[in-house]
Amino acid sequence: MVTHIQSDFADALLDPGQPLPRGLTSHTAAIPARRFAVYRNNVVTSLVQALRTRFPAVDRLVGAEFFAGMARVFVSEHPPRSPLLMTYGDDFPDFIEGFAPAAELPYLADVARLEAARTRAYHAADEIPVDLARLQSLSPAALPGLRVTLHPSANIVRSTHPIVTIWAMNSGEVALAPIADWHAEDALVLRPEMDVEVRKLPPGGAAFIGALARDAPLAAAAEAGIAENSEFDLAANLAGLIGSGLVTAIHLAEPDQEHTP
Amino acid sequence: MRLSSTLPARTGVGFKPAHFREIVAAAQPLGFFEIHAENYMGAGGPPHAQLTALRERHALSVHGVGLSIGSPRPLDREHLRRLKILCDRYQPESFSEHLAWSSHGEVFYNDLLPLPYTDETLRSVADHIDEVQNALGREMLLENPSTYVQFSDSTIPEVMFLTEVAQRSGCGLLLDVNNVFVSAKNHGASATDYLAAFPLDRVKEIHLGGHDEQTDDAGAPLLIDAHGSPVADPVWALYAGVIARTGPLPTLIEWDNDVPGWPTLLNEAIAAQAILDLAARPAAA
Numbered sequence: 449m450v451t452h453i454q455s456d457f458a459d460a461l462l463d464p465g466q467p468l469p470r471g472l473t474s475h476t477a478a479i480p481a482r483r484f485a486v487y488r489n490n491v492v493t494s495l496v497q498a499l500r501t502r503f504p505a506v507d508r509l510v511g512a513e514f515f516a517g518m519a520r521v522f523v524s525e526h527p528p529r530s531p532l533l534m535t536y537g538d539d540f541p542d543f544i545e546g547f548a549p550a551a552e553l554p555y556l557a558d559v560a561r562l563e564a565a566r567t568r569a570y571h572a573a574d575e576i577p578v579d580l581a582r583l584q585s586l587s588p589a590a591l592p593g594l595r596v597t598l599h600p601s602a603n604i605v606r607s608t609h610p611i612v613t614i615w616a617m618n619s620g621e622v623a624l625a626p627i628a629d630w631h632a633e634d635a636l637v638l639r640p641e642m643d644v645e646v647r648k649l650p651p652g653g654a655a656f657i658g659a660l661a662r663d664a665p666l667a668a669a670a671e672a673g674i675a676e677n678s679e680f681d682l683a684a685n686l687a688g689l690i691g692s693g694l695v696t697a698i699h700l701a702e703p704d705q706e707h708t709p
Numbered sequence: 710m711r712l713s714s715t716l717p718a719r720t721g722v723g724f725k726p727a728h729f730r731e732i733v734a735a736a737q738p739l740g741f742f743e744i745h746a747e748n749y750m751g752a753g754g755p756p757h758a759q760l761t762a763l764r765e766r767h768a769l770s771v772h773g774v775g776l777s778i779g780s781p782r783p784l785d786r787e788h789l790r791r792l793k794i795l796c797d798r799y800q801p802e803s804f805s806e807h808l809a810w811s812s813h814g815e816v817f818y819n820d821l822l823p824l825p826y827t828d829e830t831l832r833s834v835a836d837h838i839d840e841v842q843n844a845l846g847r848e849m850l851l852e853n854p855s856t857y858v859q860f861s862d863s864t865i866p867e868v869m870f871l872t873e874v875a876q877r878s879g880c881g882l883l884l885d886v887n888n889v890f891v892s893a894k895n896h897g898a899s900a901t902d903y904l905a906a907f908p909l910d911r912v913k914e915i916h917l918g919g920h921d922e923q924t925d926d927a928g929a930p931l932l933i934d935a936h937g938s939p940v941a942d943p944v945w946a947l948y949a950g951v952i953a954r955t956g957p958l959p960t961l962i963e964w965d966n967d968v969p970g971w972p973t974l975l976n977e978a979i980a981a982q983a984i985l986d987l988a989a990r991p992a993a994a
Contacts, residue, residue: 450781450829453862457822458813471825472858475897476927483857483895483925486933490820498819528817531775531788532750571751574758600752642755 460484461491462524495523495536502537503563505618506544509556518547534571538564555609562615562646565603565637569644572601577640577693583686586700592667593701596660599694601639604654604661608632612648621646640693647692652680657694665701712847714803714881714913716741716959717768719985720978723963729759731971733766739978741768741802743961747775749799750791760799769801770914770961775817778837778851779810779824789844796845803914803959805850805883806841808834808871825860826870831877834870838878850881850913855888855920855934857895867892868906875911882908885916886948887940887963891932895925900947909955917948917981918963937966939977949984957985 456469474480496519500507507515522543528536541564544550545557577599586594605611612633616622634654636647649657652673659669666686673680689695719740724732732742742763749756763769776788796804809821824830841849853871865873875882884907893900919938925931940948940962952958962977 450825450827450833450862453825453860454781454810454813454822458816458818461818461820461822462816471861473861474858474895474925476925476929479926480858481926482923483931486857486923486931487820487822491818494819528819529815531747531777531785531812531817531819532791533747533819534751570754571756572753574753601754639754642758 457487461488462527464488492520492523495528496520498533499523499537499540502567503540503560505563505615506556506560508618509553509559509614510550514549518544518550521547534567537567540564555607555611555614558605558607558609558611559615559618561607562605562611562635562637565605565635566644566646569601569603569637569639572599572639575599575601575696578690578695578698580687580690582698583690586698590700592665594666595663595699595701596666596689596695597697597699598657598661599638599640599696601637601644602657602661602694603637604649604657605635605637606632606654607634611635612646615646636692636694638692638694645692647688650681650684650688652677653685653688656680656685657689660689710846711842714805714848714850716770716802716914718957718959720981721768721770721959721961722974722978723772723961723965724763725964725968725974726755726759727968728971728974729763733762737767737975738982739767739975740959741770741961743770743772743963746771746773746792746795749795764799769799770803770805770959771796771799771801773804773806774821775811776806776841777810777812778806778841779808779822779830779834780812780837781830781833782813784837784840785812789841792841793845796847803850804845804847805852805914807852807854808874809854821854823854823856823858823860825862826865826867827862828864831865831870831873835874835877838874838880842878842880848879848881848913850883851875852883852885852916853888853892855885855891855895855932857931857933859896866906868903868908872908872911875908881913882911883914883916884909884912884951885918886951887916887918887920887944888934890941890944890947891920891934894930894932897929900943901950904947904951909951912955912958915948915951915958915960916963917944917960917977918965920944935966936963940980945980945984948981949987952984952988955988957989960985 460466499519541557541560610633612635617624634649655676656673659672717740721741724742890900917940918936921933921935923931
């Protein structure tokens with residue numbers, strides 16, 4: 449019986465079209481619509497706020513009013529499935545991609561993907577990155593067969609739009625300015641220590657890191673980078689790989705030289 | 710073996726990351742900090758780094774907002790497991806949750822929703838608390854809710870419901886004095902009568918927070934438990950009345966929305982501490 453009461457209550461929370469749940473009373477009014485509206489408002493407002501907190505650059509790009517409208521539709525169609533609100537909105541970028549009123553901003557979904565990745569990196573497991581000196585100490589002959597473990601906070605977000613530049617301009621990192629050279633940008637989102645960092649990957653970098661993430665040895669990963677973009681620069685990518693704190697362990701091909709820091 | 714709730718009988722503050730630097734930069738005249746459990750269930754990062762630093766300096770209360778104790782359905786075992794990991798890691802002096810539900814079916818509503826008080830819900834809430842206490846190996850404190858509607862199916866007054874749940878499950882109670890005031894006002898009842906009937910011997914923590922005022926369908930005042938303003942004067946008066954009866958109890962200032970600067974929050978805690986200090990003094994001859 450109580451299950452029915454809560455089912456009625458729950459159904460009416462996210463759908464203002466639903467009638468008031470049965471069995472509600474108050475000492476002042478037979479139909480406590482405004483009272484029930486407090487719960488509806490708490491649920492929707494708090495979830496919209498959770499999305500606004502997670503997607504501040506999207507909020508800034510579309511404006512507070514548009515964001516609230518878009519988020520309300522998302523909340524009613526995709527309410528949280530977990531009490532861990534830090535994961536709420538993982539599928540908001542996909543929703544934005546299909547949200548017709550936002551179609552004028554074709555880059556919006558990818559900026560949202562970058563912001564979603566930032567939250568994942570924020571809460572990811574802590575690991576200590578490998579020092580650049582460790583790589584420099586290796587014999588050049590060991591490099592082609594070398595495999596690496598990437599930091600658990602690492603996320604790559606690829607886009608056909610300049611999402612790193614757009615994100616930086618809408619998160620207070622750099623000043624807003626017209627983007628004259630509109631080109632594709634891939635983002636590396638990483639939290640080597642306590643601060644989440646967003647970096648623009650060099651040409652072929654996303655394919656290179658993607659291959660390493662799939663446990664490819666360095667030579668094969670470099671080939672993947674070159675295959676994607678002939679401007680791929682292995683030395684620069686390698687320095688960036690270690691310098692950014694992306695690698696937490698280096699594994700040499702020979703089992704007896706296996707090394708983890 | 711079940712760990713009892715052992716917060717110091719002083720004032721504490723709900724921890725907000727915005728205050729972290731100021732909190733750890735100096736000794737704080739506070740008995741404890743309280744955190745919302747669900748914010749610390751990620752794998753790592755700044756939340757755990759901050760909580761570790763806080764824990765090294767202060768007593769800790771872990772306050773859950775997502776277990777949905779008042780749901781008629783089985784508890785979320787996965788979530789209970791996450792709570793156990795958190796409590797095992799940080800060994801808080803206290804764990805508390807709400808007399809409310811927040812999940813139904815697959816959906817989490819992110820609000821503390823009301824339940825009818827019947828023999829059936831009494832059994833289910835007591836069973837859920839039993840399960841929580843067994844899983845965590847700790848005493849749980851159950852918090853009285855603020856509510857905006859009532860149910861025609863309810864047959865048990867809230868104070869009796871809480872008393873009975875505590876007796877059956879052996880849990881402690883968390884008395885939120887602002888919730889008492891808000892609910893009493895919203896339901897045309899007397900907060901003083903509610904507190905006169907409340908089983909204060911079971912209370913191991915008190916919450917104080919601010920509320921907003923709206924109006925209901927009939928134009929009557931409808932108070933909202935908003936946690937976005939200072940503690941209201943009538944709530945301070947009710948609190949002083951409780952402490953005069955019980956002596957000092959661990960007391961938390963909750964301020965979750967429109968969070969003020971650290972000095973403002975600390976001043977609220979100092980005001981509560983003054984009431985505790987008054988009760989701790991031996992009565993004049």
